[in-house]
Amino acid sequence: MTAVATPASAPSRRRSLTGVIGIRHLATPAVVVVALIADYLWVHSLRLDSIEQRTLNSGYLVGRTAEHLKLTLVATVLIMSIAVPLGVLISRVRARWVPPLVLGLANVGQATPAIGVLVLLTITVGPGVGVAMTSLVAYSALPVLRNTLIGIQQVDPTLIEAARGMGMRPAQVLWRIEMPLAVPVVLAGLRTALVFCVGVATLATFVNAGGLGDIIVNGIKLDRDPVLVTGSILTASIALLLDWAGGLVESALRPKGT
């Protein structure tokens, strides 16, 4: 069934694995710290005019960053609570045409430019955080939905047969066998969604929902490079750090023995 590992080789393999994770897990924060420090030193060396000063002060930066994080995290929680159950649900459906249909709809959500969704929703219901959230979820739900479905489908069917043969009920098979084994795939999808969200949340500024998009758009509109660059670096840093944290969670929650 699986490759045979001799008892002696198992612990040593685990040790070398943690070594690799250690290095990879230090690299991302290091890059982010270096980029932020470099940006800080650069901005500090400039003489800022009043327009730049209005944006590049700690109060404004922290406020926008907090908004951005909030948009991203709330959207991610929403995606989790919608896409994971939906993925499980469509993995249970007997009818063959259902999963492609649902995935197709989710694909439309992702394929449609987020800015377009944002504009359409704003025209119909008016601007606001709700609109930003809706388009974030619509845009970023696909990876989680697809990975939940795939994660469950990729579970070795002989394991399910063995579980049923032992007398597990369908719910027990789902919770004790299928879901734990699907966790790594689902989390990988969630990580992708998280990064999508950080990017798309910059568009929230167009519907008055704040976030780091405010800084970037200010920088573009007012032709102030330090503002534009700082907003971009902050956005990229958040994306990298969240992806990094997602990776840590992924390896922590990976079921033992797999």
Added chain:
Amino acid sequence: MSDHASPTATVPAGTVPAGTGADADGETATRHGARIELADVSKIYAGQEEPAVESFSMVIPAGELVCFVGPSGCGKTTTMKMVNRLIEPTSGRITMDGEDLLSLNPHELRRRIGYVIQQIGLFPHMSIADNVALVPRMLGWDKRRTAERVDELLHLVGLEPGRFRSRYPRQLSGGQQQRVGVIRALAADPPVMLMDEPFGATDPITREHLQNEFLALQRRLRKTIVFVTHDFEEALRLGDRIAVLGERSRIVQYDTPDRILAEPADDYVRSFVGGQAAIKRLGLIRAGDLDLLPAGSASLPSVRVDATLRDVLDAIVAHRAQRIAVVDSDGRVRGELDFDSLTAAADSGGAR
């Protein structure tokens, strides 16, 4: 070991073979097999005209191991899976010690029937102990009884609990995984086991090891076992009875291995037996089961009492010997066998 409640509620009268007292070696009492009866069982899959299994009727005596042998796609696995209702029969009756299985809750039924598949199906995210403890936990056994049962079973197949309990399946060799697969099915001491080519995926040497171990285990446990295989040699080695199945699970012959070798019902069965039926029959009889000739004084090539007559024949040819000594496990000579004893044994149809 024996201070906790015995899982044996009822041992059907007459199923405990003499000399195999359940508590003989201080282990937990074992529930012996139950009699299974299939009557007119058919399976027709939706949208198919031909039945996959057509009015299959068979009685499997308590405590016997019955091998279903037949070509791929003949319906032998389907028939087996109808016993624990992984496949629901379209019609017919299946009973276990008289109890109608089709009227039971299928999940609860399956917890009372051990199930072993070729792919083993150990859950990779659970330790060996957790894998083995699954059914006892579903049945609500308390922690201590479950843990003791797990250790007892690991011991039973020669896996030291201290070393293997907390390992994960992928840290075990194929043979070790297969042993765990078997004890996981035995965990709640079910009276009946269903085994679908359980040793089919292992290499020939490991397979023979596992078969011998399993046979020794079954001699003690006396479960009722339905064993599906396409390997006729395996069926000869393991089966108390063999059912040779044809298309749609039609029973072509259902008999003891010796009688199938001696009197195959038709050419179809003969094709399964292959050549050398007489030699294969010798392989079914143990040297110790015969009336031995008195031991002489000459020193002779020897075989153990548990060797088969096929081994005796091999020794006769190999050593150009007239007689072969039969010795027990401490090397004491029990008696002797010669070529005539072999042919006489073959004529009388063996000791079974």
